[in-house]
Amino acid sequence: MRRLTEQEYSTLRDGAHVIEADGFGDKVLLLNDCSFLKLFRRKRLLSSALVFPYSTRFTLNAGLLAERGIPSVTIIDNYRIPAIKRTAVHYQPLAGETLRKVLKGATGDSSGLMRQLGQFIALLHEKGVYFRSLHLGNVLLTPDHELGLIDIADISCGRLSVGPRRALRNFHHLARSKVDMELLDSTLRKRLIEAYCEASGRSDDFQAALGKVLHV
Ligand SMILES: Nc1ncnc2c1ncn2[C@@H]1O[C@H](COP(=O)(O)OP(=O)(O)O)[C@@H](O)[C@H]1O
């Protein structure tokens, strides 16, 4: 991880656009060369982020996703920026739009997209990828009509595929997103469930349980 001085950070940040911020400051910056800088603060004084910062996890996860052929961002560098008490990951964005944005702007039927999302989540689980931040704001539809992931600090990748219990737990993350649940009517949720279960070969019992998780 490269240490940036206040001056180096200020140069990197010059002309940047703030994409996301919260009460603690900037979170995601679009730099003037169109690359992204995502900043992480340590939430507690003593935490695993001290030895294993979120920016490092983000970078390792980008490698694990690439090995599995899952589209995601391309890492440029990792920084420690003591002047603002942050670590940061610098990356080239994945081209495309979040599914949240695509669905908000959709004029026609989004069943096909739900089918694709169900198959995509099944593929993630088959490849052992458990994406804790699974919601429609973190899945991108690329110009090649592929799906990919952003915001990848919270992923665990195992050698074994994700079993049914954890898979259900993973869908809870999506169900907790109120904005996403409002975007998906019951027909779209059913399409998603059917596509996931068909692609993953899960049982009828699983399908019923998933229906409950997604309130259909
Ligand atoms: N790789 C990327 N490609 C395209 N847009 C991105 C990318 N990374 C971030 N963004 C944009 O920045 C926003 C916030 O990024 P994200 O990493 O999800 O941060 P947050 O922690 O705020 O959820 C996204 O909703 C998306 O619009």
Ligand SMILES: [Mg+2]
């Ligand atoms: Mg996000």
